[in-house]
Amino acid sequence: MARIAVMGAGMGAMAAAARLAVAGHRVVVYERTDTYGGGVRRLARDGFGFDTGPGLLTLPAVYRDLFVKTGKEPLEDLVGLVQVDPSARHLFADGTEAALPNASRAGVVAALDEALGGGAGGRWGDFLVRAREAWDRTRRPLLEEPLWPDWQVLTGKEPYPAVPHKRLLRTRRAATLAEIGAWELRDPRLTALLAGYALAYGVDPATAPASAAVLPYMEHAFGTWYVRGGTRELARAVYERCLARRVEFVFGAEITRVPVADGRAAGVELADGTVAGADFVVGSRPWRLGGLVEGAPYGPGAVAPAPEDRFPGRMVVCLALRGARDPGAAHRTVVHSADTEGELDLFRHGTPPGLPTVRVDRPDDPALRPDDAHESMVLTATVPAATRYDWGAPGVADAFTERMITAAERAVPELRERVLWREVRTPLDTARETGATGGAVPPPALAGPRGALHPANATGTPGLFAVGGWSHPGGGLPHAGMSGALVSGLIVEGPDFRGSQ
Template sequence: MAEVIVVGGGVGGMVAALSLARLGHQVLVIERLPRLGGKLAEHHRDGFTFSLGPSLLTMPHVFRDLGLHRTFVEPEELCRYRFADGSALSACRDPDRMAERVERLAPGEGRSWRAFHAWASRCLRAAERTFFAGPPTRLPERAHLSDLAAVAPGRTLAGLARRFFHDRRLRQYVGRYATYAGSSPYRAPAALGCVPALEHEQGGWYVPGGLPRLADDLAALLKEAGAEVRPGTQVEAVLADSRQVTGIRLAGGERVRADVVVANADAATLYGRLLPDRRRMRRIAGLGPSSSVLLLLAGVEGRTPGLAHHSIVFSADYEQEFGDIFDRRRPPRDPTVYIGCSAVDDSSQAPEGAENWVMLVNVPAGDPGGWPVGPEAYRDLVLERLAGRGHDLAGRLRFVDMFTPADIRDRYDAWGGAVYGTAYRGRLAPFLRPGNRGPRRGLYLVGGSTHPGGGLPMVALGGRMVARMVAEDFGPAARGGPA
């Protein structure tokens, strides 16, 4: 059995640590912040609770398989889409009802949605046999020859939307799934179109008390499995010789020996600072950064009639919006705004008779000091745009707390950094992410910037993949090093 150090206590690192501890390895998790969970962070003010990271859970079986017994709740609507022309689409889980709603929105497109859903389901099956099953360096055991064509290689998500839909609004609906990976629908791979199949087949779920409760559950399971956790501890370097890792160095100089180091950090952080590697950094930087977000957290008086748990208020010109983010490197003048209000389904998240609005706007990654307008002025523009599209909060706001990309990165290590590999080479992005095995024996990578990519269940799957690799390389059956 190996001595394992996991650097970073995000979901991917926690799942890797849990899986390895259960296999009998000696596991130490080191986290810079005083809490575990990574993107599963939250903000509290005046009796309101706001989730700063994921607000929707897909693939709940991934977490149930780890031994989490918490109850999950399925909202009545997957999402309420509001378009610039004043129309709306209420997405539901049942495919037949969804097709009927699409037909009412855009006569003639119900059949197109059914065809899109069938394609997404085939793409999902192919992804489960290949991309979700292990790193791209390994030949999947259950892969079919037809799986390559099933993911529409070389096609963008926007191109996929044009293939199925004539209505501009439905093309926006498909394109928005690019933002799950911090990308643009005009660059992201069509394979992201499998996400709607996940939602309609397995549902979109909420955890009472907020999704950060999943981090609490994983932390409890880590303790039960015998893993040691050191929160509030900064790792300064990963130590290695020319062949293998030997441990880590903490801020202050303490060295901790290890046979295995699992880096649950952005690959750019690993190869840029913790274990410098110029060649790999050049490759990563060449992939281009993802988008980041501006978060507005609002305490809202009263209840909004008909408000869904999840809403998306679309811009009038999607192509212009993503051109602003990725080409002109500025916040979009007409932004799409995601609104999450967990108080719709969970009264613990806001005082009685009030709502907790999380408003998320996609913006360029990095310091907002380079924006044409300051964050405060941009916040006011976002609220003005929402007011013009049916969400006027004038007279109802108790407060609005704002978190820029730099704020989120520095305070919560969630959603604030530039995760590389999803933007400029988007159609090939799934195959260009850094691998889970590093260049030294005993070094492994997990998290949103590595295979299989971002998203809560994906980083959890990545944690399980890494645990399997360590078992292969350092378990009783291992014979001299990695395969």
């Protein structure tokens, strides 16, 4: 039995902790805040409840596998999982709208044809077929296997089979999402639809590789799911599974150093000077590991950690509303911006968009409202991290909130008149809760020449591993669960571990 110290109680860290405990190891999780879940948080006030992190779940099979491998009770016995239908309603800048059925390519094609006309549904359906090919080519090496020393093969050939496009005397193939939109989808609304998936993950659609087509594919292929009571209930279930497997949690414990003895990680040192010995250390946020361990945790030839604040964050507005929820309302509505170029300034110049794309979540969940005469609603927009934009300046957050509400009123008329109160959460809140520099949110790993990978789970320091959204295979609830499975496999089975099954 090995002693294992885990830094942080985020979703990936807890997924690793539960698996390692089941393998017979003594696992202690050190969390600097007073709760678990990382960015998966809940705001509760006056009988209202709000998800302030992810509001929906894709690829629930990742967490089903976690619960199958760590106990007798399956995931569905512990949380209520519901497929939302439609998966989302989309409001485009020209006033057209489309509600896309959940996990039905044929239904999505029909809905887009009816809403947009001109063969739009067929073009989107053909795009999803190509996106599936990219998914099939990258799923195993990018998501289910450790990042091997020859990781460059993932950034070689573009896995998305783009359609040849003749331009002047040249034939080209789309290399970015923006080019897929312009050359293959050929409709500004379909282009906005595609870009919206990238923005939701904090990815710049203008520069994202064509392989980012897997992001909408995951939703269409595997469905979009809601956890009754909010996504925080999923975090609670994982935490309680850890406790049931005798994982120990120490809250309010900030790690300031990872001691190294005989060339390998030997434990953790806390801010109060306490040193806890360990045979293995599972860290989070590889960018921070460089300041905690002697030497460079990632050597030459490895994927080096990128500064976290080069990525954007999220603005979340929680609205407590008077009046009953419209029974026909979609769970999620995406209100697309009319200023697509201005919106991309958040990536180019670190300035928030004047007309943001806003995701409006209206869960039909009695657990999140005091009674049926009220409604809880969450607005989310992708924004620059706090190190690139001063979210703490007087009036800045409120001014952007007003712009988000203005956008949301396209989906929910007279929204302002219904607001009892609101809570605004900027990247500064994300930074406080997760420790990520500037409150940035990690994007998923993407393959291809223009892709971006995250540092490997096994570091250059023996006994030290990295887990969570800032390490392989990147950000997002499913990816965090995959990261936990990979770290557990590398520790339990050793360097010969070939990946999750």
